[in-house]
Amino acid sequence: MISSVTRLYDRGVSSNPRRSPQPSERQRDPERTRRRILEAAAAEFAAHGYAGARIRAIAARAGVNQQLVSYYFDGKDGLYQAMTQQWQQRQHELVPPGTPMPEQIRRYALEVLRDPEGVRVLAWSGLQHTGDGPGAPPETFEQSLRQLRDLQESGRLPAEVDPACVLVMLMSAAIATTTLPQVIESVCGADPRSAEFVRHYADQLALISRLIGLDATAEDPPPIDARR
Amino acid sequence: MISSVTRLYDRGVSSNPRRSPQPSERQRDPERTRRRILEAAAAEFAAHGYAGARIRAIAARAGVNQQLVSYYFDGKDGLYQAMTQQWQQRQHELVPPGTPMPEQIRRYALEVLRDPEGVRVLAWSGLQHTGDGPGAPPETFEQSLRQLRDLQESGRLPAEVDPACVLVMLMSAAIATTTLPQVIESVCGADPRSAEFVRHYADQLALISRLIGLDATAEDPPPIDARR
DNA sequence: ACCATAATCAATCACTCGATTGCTTCTGTC
DNA sequence: GACAGAAGCAATCGAGTGATTGATTATGGT
Numbered sequence: 001m002i003s004s005v006t007r008l009y010d011r012g013v014s015s016n017p018r019r020s021p022q023p024s025e026r027q028r029d030p031e032r033t034r035r036r037i038l039e040a041a042a043a044e045f046a047a048h049g050y051a052g053a054r055i056r057a058i059a060a061r062a063g064v065n066q067q068l069v070s071y072y073f074d075g076k077d078g079l080y081q082a083m084t085q086q087w088q089q090r091q092h093e094l095v096p097p098g099t100p101m102p103e104q105i106r107r108y109a110l111e112v113l114r115d116p117e118g119v120r121v122l123a124w125s126g127l128q129h130t131g132d133g134p135g136a137p138p139e140t141f142e143q144s145l146r147q148l149r150d151l152q153e154s155g156r157l158p159a160e161v162d163p164a165c166v167l168v169m170l171m172s173a174a175i176a177t178t179t180l181p182q183v184i185e186s187v188c189g190a191d192p193r194s195a196e197f198v199r200h201y202a203d204q205l206a207l208i209s210r211l212i213g214l215d216a217t218a219e220d221p222p223p224i225d226a227r228r
Numbered sequence: 229m230i231s232s233v234t235r236l237y238d239r240g241v242s243s244n245p246r247r248s249p250q251p252s253e254r255q256r257d258p259e260r261t262r263r264r265i266l267e268a269a270a271a272e273f274a275a276h277g278y279a280g281a282r283i284r285a286i287a288a289r290a291g292v293n294q295q296l297v298s299y300y301f302d303g304k305d306g307l308y309q310a311m312t313q314q315w316q317q318r319q320h321e322l323v324p325p326g327t328p329m330p331e332q333i334r335r336y337a338l339e340v341l342r343d344p345e346g347v348r349v350l351a352w353s354g355l356q357h358t359g360d361g362p363g364a365p366p367e368t369f370e371q372s373l374r375q376l377r378d379l380q381e382s383g384r385l386p387a388e389v390d391p392a393c394v395l396v397m398l399m400s401a402a403i404a405t406t407t408l409p410q411v412i413e414s415v416c417g418a419d420p421r422s423a424e425f426v427r428h429y430a431d432q433l434a435l436i437s438r439l440i441g442l443d444a445t446a447e448d449p450p451p452i453d454a455r456r
Numbered sequence: 457a458c459c460a461t462a463a464t465c466a467a468t469c470a471c472t473c474g475a476t477t478g479c480t481t482c483t484g485t486c
Numbered sequence: 487g488a489c490a491g492a493a494g495c496a497a498t499c500g501a502g503t504g505a506t507t508g509a510t511t512a513t514g515g516t
Contacts, residue, residue: 028463028512049355051280055504065465070505120355126408127277127351131421135410145415158439164416165432171411172404173397179407180354180400182363187373188392193359204393211386212439256482256493283474293495298475 034072036062041083046117049124050080084125087118088137097143101151101170101214102206104144108174109202113195119178141167148214156213170209177201262300264290269311274345277352278308312353315346316365325371329379329398329442330434332372336402337430341423347406369395376442384441398437405429 040062044053055076059066073079094111095104112119129135148163157163177184177192184192184201191197209215268290272281283304287294301307322339323332340347357363376391385391405412405420412420412429419425437443 026513030463033463049277049279051277054502056502066504067466067506068464071463076504123355123407126410127348127355127406129410131409131413133410136414138414141411141415158435161435161439162416162428162432165429166436167415168404168408168412168429169401169433169436172401172408176396176400178355179351180396181359182354182357182361183369183399184396185359186364186366187369187395188390200390201393201396204390205397207386207389208394208397208440211389211441212436254483258493261493282472284472294474295476295496296494299493304474 030072033062033064033068037064037069037072037079038083038086041079042087042117042121045080045083045124046120050076050128053080055079084121087121088140090115091118091140095144100216101144101147102209104147105170105174105209105214106202106206108171109177109205110198112175112177113198116178119175123175123179141171151214151216156216166212170205173205174202258300261290261292261296265292265297265300265307266311266314269307270315270345270349273308273311273352274348278304278356281308283307312349315349316368318343319346319368323372328444329372329375330437332375333398333402333437333442334430334434336399337405337433338426340403340405341426344406347403351403351407369399379442379444384444394440398433401433402430 037058040058041053043061044058048054053076055069056066058079059069069075069079073082095107099107125133145163145167148157148167151157152159152161152163157166172179177198181192184190184197188197190200265286268286269281271289272286276282281304283297284294286307287297297303297307301310323335327335353361373391373395376385376395379385380387380389380391385394400407405426409420412418412425416425418428
């Protein structure tokens with residue numbers, strides 16, 4: 001908590017002129033070390049949350065000295081922030097624009113197979129959320145929200161429905177295999193981590209969203225003529 | 229972890245013959261102490277999860293000596309188990325049988341107003357879930373699941389829908405105000421903790437479940453005649 | 457070759473954690 | 487009132503916790 005280590009935190013990609021031809025064989029490689037620590041941090045924080053994560057475990061998993069965590073990220077807190085920040089950047093290129101909502105939601109539910117740690121971090125951050133943090137970047141879901149609003153305007157969605165709430169429901173339902181594994185085991189009698197169940201669940205989620213009336217993109221011709 | 233303190237764990241409601249007429253004024257009241265510790269534990273574990281909870285904080289909140297936690301519950305782990313066990317017992321009388329699904333789901337979403345700590349404990353337990361624990365007691369959702377199956381048999385729900393998955397989706401969506409507050413802040417621009425938004429969200433959830441076709445109980449006459 | 461510095465490490469720091477110990481005080485029974 | 491046992495408490499213990507220190511080694515520029 002005492003911020004006495006302030007040096008060297010603004011490193012990023014330093015302007016290195018003429019880097020060595022074989023950086024993979026170097027004994028010392030700051031970028032590689034940073035990356036390894038970040039990867040280990042993602043695994044550890046995803047598995048145990050912030051309070052349950054151990055710096056020693058992260059360093060051991062990364063194969064580096066424990067002190068390097070403070071050296072590169074200014075302690076546990078800085079490492080956590082750097083990890084979440086990096087993860088949020090990756091999330092931006094998740095679904096291509098114009099994807100129909102049921103398929104979009106299906107991919108969200110399948111994301112746990114591609115990046116289970118990322119989904120778990122999202123879930124942890126929700127429970128750890130205090131209200132003053134940055135939360136999720138607004139532009140992440142802006143496109144999906146706009147799409148739902150368009151669907152409503154075209155008459156596919158009843159006027160009394162709040163598109164923002166629908167998006168939240170679908171997002172929450174999409175990560176249920178991560179947030180409610182114990183309920184899934186009990187209700188479905190299946191392994192919520194297995195790829196088989198995750199795919200089945202994603203298909204079901206797409207099916208349900210089609211039942212609500214979320215099929216077709218806004219670009220498609222509306223089912224009936226615009227009412228006015 | 230070392231289970232050397234094994235005495236006194238099986239107290240429960242001891243068979244006290246002729247208890248004092250005014251136990252509320254006694255300086256020593258084991259039942260009251262036990263209850264206070266359990267209440268404080270629920271608050272602490274709900275706020276910070278197991279790893280983030282502090283025995284000192286629980287004892288301070290309960291207004292008792294820290295050692296009494298080990299005395300009554302055999303340490304942090306025993307206290308956590310006793311707390312979750314007590315909470316699960318309370319959950320059994322949540323919704324009266326025969327309640328239509330949309331209303332049932334609406335009440336689940338509103339539960340966060342009645343017992344926010346309980347919902348948070350459920351959410352924490354999901355992320356902490358390792359797969360070997362007891363999970364949720366099966367009979368908790370059995371009634372709702374049966375109701376969904378009946379709806380499907382009566383033709384209100386398409387045959388390709390998996391009722392168990394639908395129940396999981398609805399459960400997960402119902403606790404979104406607890407699990408994804410940061411997303412709600414971003415997408416809805418509202419305070420996910422406020423009673424106003426929670427009620428709005430619960431109404432929306434009931435609305436959506438009606439859109440899927442979950443209105444009416446199984447006891448109601450089916451909309452069309454049974455197909456066979 | 458030399459040097460300044462970035463990168464890495466071992467050692468250990470101050471502190472917090474949950475648990476334990478040994479004692480004191482209250483309570484019900486006779 | 488005396489006694490036995492339950493209930494409660496202060497003190498402290500050992501095992502971690504994250505952070506810090508100070509030295510060592512590799513690296514790139516000149």
